[in-house]
Amino acid sequence: MSAATRHRGARGREGIVLVMVLFFVLLLTASIATFLRRVAMDAGIASHRDRARQAEAVARGGIRLGEVLLLEDLRNKGAAPGPDSQHDVWALVRGLDLDDDPDVELRLEIEDAAARVNLNGFLKEGAVDENGRLYLEQLFAGVVAIMPGRPEENAYDPAELALRLADWIDADDVGIDGAPEDEPYARREPPSFPQNRPLLSVDELRLVEGFDGRLVEALRPFVGVYPLVGGGGINVNTAPPWVLMQLLRGTDVSGQRPLEEDDVKRIVEAREESLLCAGETQAPGCMPLAELLEGEQLAPTPAERSSVFVVRAIARVVDVERRIEAVVDRSDPAEPKRLSWRVE
Known part of the structure; x- marks a missing residue:
């Protein structure tokens, strides 16, 4: 074998070795990059989990703070409390960041349950009377009228909806129309039946027969279910304008008619300056509601005091947010009760 041939063979072997070295270097580099990505991903997951736990802990603390504010409100009002209103200590924290840590944010929203129409409030002695059904019919008709969508998509029957809801929550199993309440539910797959208790x-x-997801979401800003028993009236001091629009005004002589926008505007402006009273409570500087309505009364009869509140705590730790919603009953200040608890 000549020297030239041996030289070419050596160069060829060196080239193969170089290729193999480059291959293993690239393989090692890719492995290291994959490992680093997995380490970074695991670290990110662990960091997100820790932040989520911290956010939930902060939100739980926010719920407890909300309960303390509700009890402090009772203590401030003393033995002869006035109406619950947007001037109370529990209402003034809305929109404030309650944590001074720059990486942590805590906000509270406390809502009076009487700021919405209580659907269970129409249940009296195990039944919904005709006046209650007529009011529900009007409420459903008003909400359907403002729902987005084509007319054929909103082809709900408000009278039928009121009837079905009354049958769902009343105590008997016979429909108001005399037919068995469970007939439409028995045809479902799987069959079901009315609960005959408060929502x-x-x-x-x-x-409930006749209701669907679209309608329920449209009703949500207007209605609630607390207290489950014994409540009913809307608190004009805390209800938003769109709920106030669902009230009726009038007398036994003039009859009942819906509030108009001007009526709602007067109520909203007046409650910014003072408390509004409908006769349930007395407080210094309380303006009688009848003065704003030319002596007429509201229906359903307004509520002024609430025992049930919805407390929402929104906590954010860096980029992770947790929300907790609790329904709190403060009727027994020595032992407030949580009626529901939901973590989002």
């Missing part, structure tokens, strides 16, 4: 949540409306 436990607004979402339960989805189970």
Whole structure:
């Protein structure tokens, strides 16, 4: 073998070795990059998990703070409290960041349950009377009228909806129209039946014949279910304008008619300056509601004091957010009760 041939063979072997070295270098580099990515991903997951736990802990603390504010409100009002209003200590924290840590944010929203129409409030002695059904019919008709969508998509029958809801929550198993209440439910797959008890949540409306998801979501800003028993009136000091629009005004002589926008505007402006009273409570500087309505009364009869509140705590730790919603009953200040608890 000549020297030239041996030289070419050596160069060829060196080239193969170089290729193999480059291959293993690239393989090692790719392995290291994959490992680093997995380490970074695992670290990110662990960091997100820790932040989520911290956010939930902060939100739980926010719920407890909300309960303390509700009890402090009772203590401030003393033995002769006035109406619950947007001037109370529990209402003034809305929109404030309650944590001074720059990486942590805590906000509270406390809502008076009487700021919405209580669907269970129409249940009296195990039944919904005709006046209650007529009011529900008007409420449903008003909400359907403002729902987005084509007319054929909103082809709900408000009278039928009121009837079905009354049958769902009343105590008997015979429909108001005389037919068995469970007839439409027995045809479902799987079959179901009316609960014949107060609604436990607004979402339960989805189970009532005639209601669907679109309608329930449209009703949600207007209605609630607390207190489950014994409540009913809307607090004009805390209700938003769109709920106030669902009230009726009038007398036994003039009859009842819906509030107009000007009526609602007067109520909203007046409650910014002072408390509004309908006769249930007395407080210094309280303006009688009848003065704003030319002596007429509201229906359903307004509520002024509430025992049930919805407390929402929104906590954010860096980029992770947790929300907790609790329904709190403060009727017994020595032992407030949580009626529901939901973590989002």
